[in-house]
Amino acid sequence: MRMKSVIAGIAASFAFAGPAAAADAICYNCPPEWADWGTMLKAIKADLGLDVPHDNKNSGQTLSTLIADKANPVADIAYFGVTFGIKAREAGVLAPYQPKYFNEIPAGLKAADGSWFTIHYGTIGFFINVDALRGVPVPKAWKDLLRPEYRGLVGYLDPTSAAVGYAGATAINLALGGTLDNWRPGIDYYKALKKNRPIVPLQTAYARVLSGEIPIMFDYDFNTLRAKYKDKCNCVFVIPQEGTIALPYVMGLVKNGPHPENAKKVLDYLMSDKGQAIWANAYLRPIRAAAMTPEIAAKFPPAEEYKRAQVIDYAKMEAGQNAFRDLYQKEVR
Amino acid sequence: MGRTRNFYLQLGFTLLVCAFLILPVLMSIVAGFTENFFIGVKSGLTLRWIVVVWDLYAPTIFRSMYIALATLAVTLVLGVPTAYVLAKRPGLVTRLIEEFLVLPVAIPGLAIALALILTYGGFRDFRTSWMFILVGHVLYTLPFMVRSVLAVLSSFDFRILEESAASLGAGFCRRFLGIVVPNARSGIVAGSLTVVTLSIGEFNLTWMLHTPETMTLPVGLADSYASMRLEIGSAYTLVFFVMIIPLLIALQRYGTQRIKKLGRA
Amino acid sequence: MRRRENRTLFLMVVPAISVGAAFFLLPLARLAVVGATGPLGPQAYLAVVTTPQYLEALLSTVVLSVAVTATTLVIAGIAGVFLERNRFLGREALLSMLTLPLAFPGVVIGFMVIMLAGRTGLIGELTALLGVGRLVFAYSMAGLFAGYLYFSIPRVILTIMAAAEKLDPALEEAAKSLGAGPWRVVRDVILPALAPALIASGAICFATSMGAFGTAFTLATDIKVLPIVIYTEFTLLANIAMAAALSIVLGVITWATLAASRAVAGATAAAAG
Numbered sequence: 001m002r003m004k005s006v007i008a009g010i011a012a013s014f015a016f017a018g019p020a021a022a023a024d025a026i027c028y029n030c031p032p033e034w035a036d037w038g039t040m041l042k043a044i045k046a047d048l049g050l051d052v053p054h055d056n057k058n059s060g061q062t063l064s065t066l067i068a069d070k071a072n073p074v075a076d077i078a079y080f081g082v083t084f085g086i087k088a089r090e091a092g093v094l095a096p097y098q099p100k101y102f103n104e105i106p107a108g109l110k111a112a113d114g115s116w117f118t119i120h121y122g123t124i125g126f127f128i129n130v131d132a133l134r135g136v137p138v139p140k141a142w143k144d145l146l147r148p149e150y151r152g153l154v155g156y157l158d159p160t161s162a163a164v165g166y167a168g169a170t171a172i173n174l175a176l177g178g179t180l181d182n183w184r185p186g187i188d189y190y191k192a193l194k195k196n197r198p199i200v201p202l203q204t205a206y207a208r209v210l211s212g213e214i215p216i217m218f219d220y221d222f223n224t225l226r227a228k229y230k231d232k233c234n235c236v237f238v239i240p241q242e243g244t245i246a247l248p249y250v251m252g253l254v255k256n257g258p259h260p261e262n263a264k265k266v267l268d269y270l271m272s273d274k275g276q277a278i279w280a281n282a283y284l285r286p287i288r289a290a291a292m293t294p295e296i297a298a299k300f301p302p303a304e305e306y307k308r309a310q311v312i313d314y315a316k317m318e319a320g321q322n323a324f325r326d327l328y329q330k331e332v333r
Numbered sequence: 334m335g336r337t338r339n340f341y342l343q344l345g346f347t348l349l350v351c352a353f354l355i356l357p358v359l360m361s362i363v364a365g366f367t368e369n370f371f372i373g374v375k376s377g378l379t380l381r382w383i384v385v386v387w388d389l390y391a392p393t394i395f396r397s398m399y400i401a402l403a404t405l406a407v408t409l410v411l412g413v414p415t416a417y418v419l420a421k422r423p424g425l426v427t428r429l430i431e432e433f434l435v436l437p438v439a440i441p442g443l444a445i446a447l448a449l450i451l452t453y454g455g456f457r458d459f460r461t462s463w464m465f466i467l468v469g470h471v472l473y474t475l476p477f478m479v480r481s482v483l484a485v486l487s488s489f490d491f492r493i494l495e496e497s498a499a500s501l502g503a504g505f506c507r508r509f510l511g512i513v514v515p516n517a518r519s520g521i522v523a524g525s526l527t528v529v530t531l532s533i534g535e536f537n538l539t540w541m542l543h544t545p546e547t548m549t550l551p552v553g554l555a556d557s558y559a560s561m562r563l564e565i566g567s568a569y570t571l572v573f574f575v576m577i578i579p580l581l582i583a584l585q586r587y588g589t590q591r592i593k594k595l596g597r598a
Numbered sequence: 599m600r601r602r603e604n605r606t607l608f609l610m611v612v613p614a615i616s617v618g619a620a621f622f623l624l625p626l627a628r629l630a631v632v633g634a635t636g637p638l639g640p641q642a643y644l645a646v647v648t649t650p651q652y653l654e655a656l657l658s659t660v661v662l663s664v665a666v667t668a669t670t671l672v673i674a675g676i677a678g679v680f681l682e683r684n685r686f687l688g689r690e691a692l693l694s695m696l697t698l699p700l701a702f703p704g705v706v707i708g709f710m711v712i713m714l715a716g717r718t719g720l721i722g723e724l725t726a727l728l729g730v731g732r733l734v735f736a737y738s739m740a741g742l743f744a745g746y747l748y749f750s751i752p753r754v755i756l757t758i759m760a761a762a763e764k765l766d767p768a769l770e771e772a773a774k775s776l777g778a779g780p781w782r783v784v785r786d787v788i789l790p791a792l793a794p795a796l797i798a799s800g801a802i803c804f805a806t807s808m809g810a811f812g813t814a815f816t817l818a819t820d821i822k823v824l825p826i827v828i829y830t831e832f833t834l835l836a837n838i839a840m841a842a843a844l845s846i847v848l849g850v851i852t853w854a855t856l857a858a859s860r861a862v863a864g865a866t867a868a869a870a871g
Contacts, residue, residue: 022546023545023546026544026545026546027545028545030545031556031560032389032560032561033560033561034560038389053545053546053548054389054545055544055545056556056559056560060833061833063833064832064833064838067838068450068451068454068838069454069460071454071455072454072455072456072457072460073457074457074460074461074544129371131371132371132718152717152734158818160830161830161833199717199737199818200818200820201816201818202815202818202826203559203560203815203816204559204560205559206559206560206561206562207558207559207560207561207562207563207566208563208712210370210371210562210563211370211371211562211563211718212371212717212718213712213716213717213718214717231562232369233371258457329651333820339780340684343676343677343680343684344680344684344686346676346677346680347676347677347680347681347692348692350673350677350696350751351692351695351696353714353744353747353748354695354696354698354699354748354751354752355695355698356714356720357709357710357711357713357714357720358698358699358710360713360720361709361710361713410613411613411614411617412614414610414611414613414614415610415611415614417610418607418608418610418611421607422607430611430615432857432860433618434618435853435856435860436622436849436853437622438802438805438806438856439805439809439849439852439853439856440626440809440845440848440849440852440853441808441809441810441811441825441828441845441848441849441852442809442811443809443811443825443828443829443845444626444629444809444828444842444845444846444848444849445622445625445626447629447832447838447841447842447845448625448626448628448629448842448845449621449625451625451628451629451632451838451842452624452625452628453621453625468621471617471621472617472618472621472622475614475617475618479614505603505606530700530701531701533701534700534701534702534703535703536703536704536705536811536812537704537809537810537811537812540811540812551703551705551706554703554705554706555703555705555706555812558705558706558709558816559705563709566709570706573706577701578694578698580701581694581697581698581700581701582694584697
């Protein structure tokens with residue numbers, strides 16, 4: 001039946017004239033596949049009757065576009081990794097709003113005034129395409145990847161350019177004995193890793209892990225589980241022995257956005273039972289833990305392993321980003 | 334012409350260049366139909382990726398076509414008269430205008446987009462409409478239309494034709510529409526094909542200028558390659574090819590035909 | 599009579615000039631001003647040459663563009679002249695194939711390079727089969743170079759073919775009859791005749807390479823080209839002033855090169871654009 005609609009669509013295409021009807025709310029950084037926003041946006045359409053188009057910016061692009069648009073914002077809501085949410089609030093592009101269930105969010109995972117608040121979080125680790133390893137054993141620790149057998153098999157997102165890249169750098173640094181003020185262990189690790197010729201993309205490289213181009217990537221558990229269960233790859237998520245961090249993803253209401261009422265409805269929906277259940281289904285940890293069912297929890301690596309993932313002072317992590325960036329560009333690049 | 338060793342060497346070289354350009358395209362097309370790229374063609378052939386692309390990105394395809402046609406209309410109205418004036422009065426002022434027209438090709442698309450956002454981003458209705466993208470496309474493609482028509486007009490003396498028409502009593506409008514335009518037709522058609530092709534494939538400018546409501550095909554294509562499986566990106570590329578290949582063939586055929594006509598002059 | 603005609607001609611260019619002024623010159627002027635009003639002030643423009651990472655990016659971009667232009671002219675020159683002068687089965691098909699990448703966005707080209715030369719790429723598979731190990735060069739300067747060649751060759755080859763059409767075979771015959779070897783014929787007869795087309799299309803090739811973003815973005819090599827640095831300045835820290843200043847510098851350098859090439863090649867525009 002899908003095919004028929006495709007053919008009908010192609011046939012009707014040349015009768016089509018003019019761009020599509022206006023949306024009800026604009027989201028920056030609501031990519032269809034990341035965190036399964038595709039399903040969420042469809043649910044919003046079905047349950048709230050609001051049309052929110054998908055958008056493929058990353059956290060950094062979202063922030064800078066919000067700043068560029070400041071005089072006359074285009075977006076209503078924005079989704080970021082927590083460090084960019086904090087930056088956005090400092091840049092004055094977010095408006096305070098406390099959605100439903102705001103009080104259920106722990107203090108460290110929201111701005112007190114509601115400028116940004118966590119809706120779900122993920123954990124950093126190894127996203128591994130086992131088949132693409134061609135027999136090389138699955139690594140268990142950050143330090144494993146420095147060994148020669150992993151030459152040419154590793155990739156990580158550029159820490160100076162992508163939120164997940166910086167999250168990975170923080171995770172490594174803390175796991176190997178550094179602190180949010182002392183980046184030395186992390187920097188030394190990247191320098192050592194360079195000998196193994198890693199690939200360092202500037203944007204999401206999910207496709208490249210699936211296609212075998214990058215067999216081991218520093219990425220989130222939810223992306224790995226999506227690959228494993230939705231795209232049916234022989235993929236496994238490994239939480240490194242030395243430890244890692246959890247990273248919250250946050251939503252913010254854009255200041256002076258064009259459709260504030262719709263935006264608030266959407267934000268409330270994301271925190272509702274149904275909304276949180278959709279995140280759980282997409283293998284993200286919903287901030288309202290009750291939404292996670294035992295069946296889905298069983299698909300994650302065991303809770304034992306997750307004990308190695310810390311929650312940290314994200315404001316401090318954000319403050320340290322510039323210093324880290326300069327150090328990385330000077331020594332590793 | 335005899336088939337000398339030189340001929341085969343050059344043929345081999347040309348074939349190598351073609352292989353370099355085409356093999357990845359073929360691989361991409363196959364990937365668009367493959368169930369699982371990592372496993373390879375063994376995993377089976379399927380149309381489901383094309384269906385997924387249609388589901389997610391159908392609006393971008395229409396939008397790109399629409400914007401390309403609008404760009405063409407605007408560049409015709411702006412570009413053909415400009416080329417005529419440049420051909421008719423070659424001189425210092427027209428040289429300056431030519432330099433000025435070349436600028437959008439010289440300045441990187443990223444920069445032009447940044448400039449447009451800084452200057453006109455404040456007008457929200459304009460910023461969020463497809464016309465914002467149209468402006469970018471017109472700026473980028475106008476030089477190509479003007480140069481194409483100018484090249485044809487420079488290659489024969491249309492002033493003689495105009496003068497004869499004038500001496501027979503034809504007014505300016507009639508001369509322009511009845512003599513100049515038909516004779517410049519090959520340049521106009523070649524320019525049109527170039528404009529449409531460039532507009533459909535334009536990325537640098539559009540990527541910065543677009544909003545979630547005004548995403549075009551190349552921008553969607555870039556997104557799909559980044560964040561979805563390779564098969565989806567490849568299927569999307571396939572749709573792109575289907576749109577672009579007829580245009581390119583026409584461009585190349587028409588282009589060489591016109592060149593043949595001029596070359597023998 | 600002529601004055602009235604001048605007025606009509608003037609009216610005919612007014613639309614194009616207004617559009618250009620409103621949507622191009624004005625925004626660029628604004629961009630230049632923004633570039634000078636950041637935290638560094640007008641010094642931002644000097645920062646391009648004084649900050650090592652910017653200077654390195656600028657130099658890499660220029661060197662890459664020059665190398666790509668030179669290589670493209672050689673490759674397109676050989677293939678273009680050959681295709682123009684010979685007729686054989688499959689010629690039309692070859693020609694279509696060579697011009698196909700003309701419309702590809704840079705990101706797609708980046709992925710084409712990965713398909714050829716990435717870790718799971720075709721070339722790697724071939725060299726692995728041949729037993730010499732897996733050759734992977736997509737993520738190095740070589741890969742970036744290949745990507746840039748990929749979009750440059752189609753652009754240049756049509757122009758070369760147009761110019762090759764106009765070559766007078768009589769001159770070559772004359773040279774040969776005077777005893778010139780094939781290489782001398784190329785150097786002294788063909789190249790000078792093709793020179794305007796080579797210069798014009800080479801300039802466009804250079805300009806496109808200088809401003810190319812998508813390919814470098816996808817391949818993300820260690821060596822950053824200037825458009826990537828501009829992108830990072832804009833998206834990472836919303837450092838709009840620096841991004842603006844770098845864009846202006848990049849634009850000025852590219853335009854100056856185009857202007858110089860036009861002066862050298864003469865006033866008329868190239869035939870096939």
